[in-house]
Amino acid sequence: MKVTVDLALCQDHGQCAIAAPAVFRINDEGKLEYDGEPDDSLRDEVEEAADVCPVQAILVQD
Structure with missing residues (x-):
């Protein structure tokens, strides 16, 4: 599985980060890391995280 976020x-x-904390996290500067x-x-x-993203910035591919 490949995950891409349009930063x-x-x-x-x-x-x-709430839906998939093992994959997504907010760093000390308040920016997403994944x-x-x-x-x-x-x-x-991961698919739940993509679904709940308010701006639909997460792409999940096989």
């Missing part, structure tokens, strides 16, 4: 679109709301190739066992959480 130009992302507004750092952090909903993804694992671009998380384990497939996290797919449900």
